[in-house]
Amino acid sequence: MSQLAAELLEPITPPSGQVVASEAIQGRGPWQLAWARLRRDKVAIGSSLVIAVIALAAIFAPLIARLIGHGPDTQFQSTGLSPQGIPVGPSTSFFFGTDDLGRDVFIRVIYGARISLLVGVIASGMAIIVGVVVGLAAGYLGRAADTVLSRLMDVILSLPFLVFAIALVSVVGPSLTITVAVIAFFSWASVGRIVRGQVLSIKEKEFVEAARSLGAGDLRIMFVEILPNVLAPTIVYATLLIPLAIVFEATLSFLGIGVIPPTPTWGNMLSEAMPFYRVAWWFVAFPGLALVVTTVAFNLLGDSIRDAFDPRGSRSS
């Protein structure tokens, strides 16, 4: 190396003794910084704890059932119903009371969490994957691909969700798979739009040109250069999409076109409880509360994640 370059090197290269010590230095990337901010956020910690408790309850539902001695479908004709056939209120044997068939509401709410989380995570996961791929393709490829994909997203966003769902279910019959598919089908387009918008601005950056001038292909540019830059808003949207999907599922089950009884979900429990709300408040309150707590926790977590990625636009303002 020439004299001059050697001179230039000097101020930035530490003496050889320090090199070993600095080996452990690792850059704190945007992800680590966001993670550090998230860990200091009390709301984020609180809502994560709530979600964790619900998730654990859902995962260990059979264990809980064994501990309290009965499952979600066990009917207590004598102890679970009053002599007039009215559900009994919360007690030490039924923490959340019983329903109109003498089943334990507590264990049914816990089993309901399984469906809610399953649908929420799988449906929004599918929506995110499809939305990201379509959004990337539309934004990056532009021209005809953009026109076709963008109009497709417009069409899906303009379809009435419930009418479509009711029509579909009346043809193929209700099931968990159909529920997930319908929710995913109606959710991916909004993800696609968000991603497309981000890609439109990022693809004009010089680092995309740099990659192209190095000979990178379209797929590499889309997934190695652009995707990491749209991931943060996508993750934020994903956490907000989960509660949305949970509510969708509850809506469908409430209307009897989602998950069918006797499988307990919060939606169909609410539906079953409707005629009894004046005599058995617990029958409505606990599934409803579970739904509200879960969606609020996910929404708050989503907000916190968004703030963590973009500290400038925080809620404090």
Place this chain on the structure above:
Amino acid sequence: MTAELRDPSPRTDEDVLLRLEEVVKYFPVTSAKVFRGKRDHVHAVDGVSLDVARGKTIALVGETGCGKSTLARCITRLYDLTSGKVVFDGEDISNHSRRRLRPYRRKMQMIFQDPYGSLNPRRRVGSIIADAFTIHGVAEGEERKAKVQELMELVGLNPEHFNRFPAEFSGGQRQRIGIARALALHPQLVVCDEPVSALDVSIQAQVINLLADLQDELGLTYVFIAHDLSVVRHVSDRIAVMYLGRIVEIADTDDLYARPRHPYTNALLSAVPVPDPDVASRRERVLLVGDVPSPIHPPTGCRFHPRCPRAQEVCAVEDPVLSLQQGDRTGHAVACHFPLTDGEAHA
């Protein structure tokens, strides 16, 4: 016309690495009109011919919007040409498909203007520099890492910092990262698109010195783009002055500074700051009036005539041809009906 517009100074004693022939790049303008007749175009580069000798530096100078950066992207084939030819090392690559361009990507690289926009903020520096190896499947694993660190050392970065993100570096250091990335595959030609315009003056000198050292060491050929004549004086062997998509004057560096022929070059030179206040106060500034005309509808005749202090009637009608001066042996060409003589230059 085509024959005369070719770089009039191809010197046979030199080995030409890059030859541009009548390069034209128009961008269509999207108009709001529903019923549009003829579509408007931005005449970004409008017939540029140029020879770049191996191992030398040619500078492209001109105001913002004169088509320098577009020309750079035509050379590296990031843009498709509207017409004309880019001949690299004897091969016409102007119509090569992406696939056929791949081997040329290794031979010519680009350094970008914006040290902030040209590095992906979400990727570690090591992996940015290693991109070239990854894309062309050159080295793997430990070997790749060793090569990356070697490159970082070459451009004056601490090789231990390969694991950091671009945000953790200063502007000058980021530009070094960009240089390392460009040099990874040992290119022959490096197109530098205003590599120092975004940097502090003190850092500009460092980066320019680094580029000069690397040229000596690796035998690089540079196409160096700048909007500032004071920067290019130190790096270039030859300078082409551009105005509205055309080359208006091209000459060896010393010759251009000593004897500018085109009124536009003269005006640019008179704007270069002089360190000596006595000289500066004695010297006459040539002030250009008005703005650069729209490249959508460039002026008729000589494109510079609306702003030219020497313009006469013929200038508005007849487009001057870039041609050698009488009795010139250094390859000093100018496109002007009334070029300046030695005594008329600014200083």
